[in-house]
Amino acid sequence: MKDNETLNKTRNVVIDAIAQNMNLYGITPSAGRLYGLLFFSDKPLTLDDMKEELGMSKTSMSNSVRSLLDLNMVEKVWVKGERKDLYTIKEDWYQCFFDFFSIKWRTAITTNSSAMEKSIAHLQELVDDPDTSDEIREHAQKDIKKLEERMEYYEWQNRLIDSFETREILNFIPIEKDKE
The missing domain is CATH 1.10.10.10 (Winged helix-like DNA-binding domain superfamily/Winged helix DNA-binding domain)
Known part of the structure; x- marks a missing residue:
């Protein structure tokens, strides 16, 4: 007992x-x-x-x-x-890990990327509008640059997720640790 x-x-x-x-x-x-x-x-x-x-x-x-x-x-x-x-x-905990993070990350990336793409388009309209003040145009251009840099980060994250989904990541970090 x-x-x-x-x-x-x-x-x-x-x-x-x-x-x-x-x-x-x-x-x-x-x-x-x-x-x-x-x-x-x-x-x-x-x-x-x-x-x-x-x-x-x-x-x-x-x-x-x-x-x-x-x-x-x-x-x-x-x-x-x-x-x-x-x-x-x-039973495949590695695949569960890949699936879990792929699902969560793709959702976040899609949400954030969509918002940023829309914002970039609106900011570009401000930049292109001849009635926009120089100060606002300058801020809009800086914001566009920041958002485009972040979009590059999301593209990298998508490639990382792709490597999870294809299990290519295991070529770099194998499941079994090399025994020395």
Whole structure:
């Protein structure tokens, strides 16, 4: 009995750490606990299994699973004879890392780039307008330069994300550390 208690305590320490760390990445602690539960599970779990184990509401459980599915961290699996949806973690943690950051970064890049492109167009109109004062024109030109430099950064970030998606990054930082 004491061994089982020790096993559960050590698992809970890891699950709590995962929940805290996922919170840093914008994932709710409840989704982090759910991920930790699935990590230690020897079999795929239903929403009811997870709800019973974690004591979460059905809505919270459903939202957490959906969030983890959207980030490609868990997957729905099929088991013969089982009518309910079953879930398990994706075992390739490297791919989960690539997927998570690719999804999050692409969203941020798209949002920021779109706003900057629109701003550059409006600022260029100011620069081209003969009625714009020299002072405003000068500020607009400086802003355009800053925004264009930032756009170069986003282009670099897109190439980095591409290297995650193609796994080309592993040519530079292999999964297994070279043994010397």
